[in-house]
Amino acid sequence: MDRGDFMPKVKVYSTPTCPWCHRAKEFLNEIKVEFEDINVAEDQKAAEEMVDKSGQRGVPVIEIDGEIIVGFNPDAIKKALKMEE
Amino acid sequence: MLDTVIIGAGIAGLTAAIYASRKRMQFEIVSTNFGGQMMESGEVLNYPGIKKSTGAGLASTMDKQMKFNNVNVKLETVKEIKKEGSNFAVVTGKNTYDTRSVIIASVAGPRELNVPGENEYKNKGVTYCAICDGPLFADMDVAVIGGGNAALESVDFLLNIAKKIYLINIEEKLIAHEYLQERIQGQEKVEVISKAATKEILGNGKMVTGLKYEQDGEEKEIKVGGVFVEIGRVPNTDFVKSLLKLDEHKHILIDCTTHTSVPGIFAAGDCASGHEYQYVIAAGQGCMALIKAARYLASKKD
Numbered sequence: 478m479d480r481g482d483f484m485p486k487v488k489v490y491s492t493p494t495c496p497w498c499h500r501a502k503e504f505l506n507e508i509k510v511e512f513e514d515i516n517v518a519e520d521q522k523a524a525e526e527m528v529d530k531s532g533q534r535g536v537p538v539i540e541i542d543g544e545i546i547v548g549f550n551p552d553a554i555k556k557a558l559k560m561e562e
Numbered sequence: 563m564l565d566t567v568i569i570g571a572g573i574a575g576l577t578a579a580i581y582a583s584r585k586r587m588q589f590e591i592v593s594t595n596f597g598g599q600m601m602e603s604g605e606v607l608n609y610p611g612i613k614k615s616t617g618a619g620l621a622s623t624m625d626k627q628m629k630f631n632n633v634n635v636k637l638e639t640v641k642e643i644k645k646e647g648s649n650f651a652v653v654t655g656k657n658t659y660d661t662r663s664v665i666i667a668s669v670a671g672p673r674e675l676n677v678p679g680e681n682e683y684k685n686k687g688v689t690y691c692a693i694c695d696g697p698l699f700a701d702m703d704v705a706v707i708g709g710g711n712a713a714l715e716s717v718d719f720l721l722n723i724a725k726k727i728y729l730i731n732i733e734e735k736l737i738a739h740e741y742l743q744e745r746i747q748g749q750e751k752v753e754v755i756s757k758a759a760t761k762e763i764l765g766n767g768k769m770v771t772g773l774k775y776e777q778d779g780e781e782k783e784i785k786v787g788g789v790f791v792e793i794g795r796v797p798n799t800d801f802v803k804s805l806l807k808l809d810e811h812k813h814i815l816i817d818c819t820t821h822t823s824v825p826g827i828f829a830a831g832d833c834a835s836g837h838e839y840q841y842v843i844a845a846g847q848g849c850m851a852l853i854k855a856a857r858y859l860a861s862k863k864d
Contacts, residue, residue, distance in 0.1 A: 494719075495694035496601040496618035518697030528698070533685040534769065534788070535695045547685065549595075551637065 485558055487512035490527040490538040494518070498537040501549040510558060512539075564588045564661040566855050567652045570798075571635045572598025573841050574831025575667035576624050577848030583631040585856055590659055592652070594639045597621035598669040599795075599832065600841075602691045604715050609841050620841070640668070640801055648826065648864060662862060663826045663855045666802065666814060667848055670795035670832035670839065675707065679763030679770075680791075687770025688763055688789045692716035699788040701725045705773055707760050708792035709733050714742035716790045717752060728784055729754045730775055732793075758782075763789055797833040809835045820851040826862075828855050 487505065489512050491498030505512050517524035517536065531538045531545050539546040541557040568578045571593035582589045595601070603617035612620070628635065638654035643664060652659040672690035674680060680688055689695040692706070696719050704724045706716045709731035715738075720727050729746070734756050736743055746752050757777055764772040764783070772785045797813045799806075807815045807823035813835040820828045830847035832839050 492694065492697040494604075494697065495691075496597070496616075496621065497691075497694060499618060499622075500596070500601070518700075521700065524698055524700075528769075532768070534687055534698050535685040535689055535691075536698065 485510070485542045486540075487542075487558075488515055488540040489513070490515045490517050490523065490531075490536060490540070492516065492518040492536050495536050497549040501537045501539060501554075504549070504551055504554065508555075508558075508560065563649065564590060564659060565859055566663045566665055566852075567592065567650075567659050567661045568665045568667060568852075569593070569640050569652065570598065570667035570669050570831070570833070571596045572667060572669040572831055572844065573600060573620070573624070574669075574844040574848035574851070575665070576628065576633075576635075577845045578665050578667060578830065578852040579633045579635075580627065580631055581849055581852040583633050585852075587856065590636060590661075591633060592636045592638045592640060592654055592659070595637065596625065596635055599671075599839075600624075602672075602694065603712070604693050604719060606841065642801055643805055643827070645805070645824070648862065650826065662859055662864075663828070665848075665851045665855055666799075666806075666822070666827065666829040666833060667831045667844075667851070668798045668801075668833045670797045672791065673794040673796045675760055675763075675791055675793065677760055677762050679765060679773075683763050683765045683770045683789075686768065687765065687787060688791065690791050692719050692790050692792070695788075696720050696723055696790075699724055702787040703785060704728070704788035704790060705730050705784065705786045706790040706792060708794070709736045709738065710792070710794065711738045711742060712794075713790075713792035714738040714746060716792050718742065718745050720790070721746075721749060721751065724788070725751065727752045728786065730758050730760055730773075731756050732759050733757070795832060795839055799833055811837075813837070819854055820847055821854065826855075826858060828852075828858075 515523045565587040566589045568591040579591045600617040600621040606615045642653045644651040703726040705728040707730045758775040762774040814829040816834045828851035830851040831844035
């Protein structure tokens with residue numbers, strides 16, 4: 478899929494033990510979207526940032542150009558990336 | 563017209579799909595997500611042929627196994643199964659599949675407490691997946707609700723993360739496997755509170771701050787930042803409640819060879835009556851359901 482020069486800034490807040498986080502990252506890899514992986518189990522400051530931004534304490538949290546998606550939701554990720562089928 | 567539609571991609575549905583593929587049946591497997599409860603459980607230490615793995619590890623292996631068998635799980639949620647003569651229409655949000663038989667392996671999900679504050683603070687301190695969200699409760703006081711395997715696995719997982727762990731058990735004794743009980747015995751940061759019914763989740767409008775429970779007729783309160791609910795499972799069967807006979811806990815009633823109350827529909831795994839939520843049982847039932855469906859189809863006229 479050609480997205481032209483549209484390169485969104487994607488962050489994944491995750492924990493190493495969270496299966497849905499792995500799934501979300503695998504999915505981003507599959508659709509060839511680069512992302513920054515932030516381990517909130519180790520980075521306490523990032524964990525607080527995630528809680529502030531999302532208003533909740535669950536992972537994964539995926540941030541796409543400022544838009545916050547809580548949980549692994551492929552349809553919502555595609556929509557935020559403007560990749561709807 | 564398909565031979566069968568498999569609903570659910572937990573271990574039961576995926577096992578049925580492996581057999582369906584190898585029997586060269588015309589089939590689809592549809593599921594809200596891939597992996598079912600495998601994705602939310604920690605260690606796997608009792609699956610024959612696998613010495614030690616995790617739920618996610620098992621799901622990952624099964625993902626590869628699906629690719630090897632050319633099985634493509636369609637991520638769609640089934641809304642309804644319609645009976646059309648002796649055949650069926652499986653209706654999802656996206657498609658309708660006409661099929662001669664159906665295998666329901668629609669898994670189970672976490673049972674909720676149904677107390678005030680639970681919904682309000684869902685993900686805001688209330689969680690149903692310790693291995694997912696546990697690390698976000700570092701150095702905090704937390705409560706785990708339950709007394710079974712999942713509850714004790716959660717306590718075990720939180721031992722190196724949380725500051726203090728209250729285990730709130732509604733029963734007098736823990737019912738978890740003995741090896742799990744051994745792991746938490748003598749742990750200083752674990753306090754087991756027995757015969758305690760959780761009554762309310764408390765919060766400050768943003769996040770959880772505590773919970774209320776009742777013990778011996780007395781109401782008590784503890785301050786915690788996290789509440790891990792591990793009080794069992796609810797079968798995901800609402801979409802077939804008017805079509806199939808269910809038991810009193812909403813499991814699909816099956817006989818010992820996975821037949822449901824409707825000929826042509828088979829059920830397997832945690833959504834079905836059996837009440838023992840084990841990977842190996844789900845796998846066995848998924849296999850049984852597919853083979854019984856194939857035998858049923860062989861003698862079916864249309």
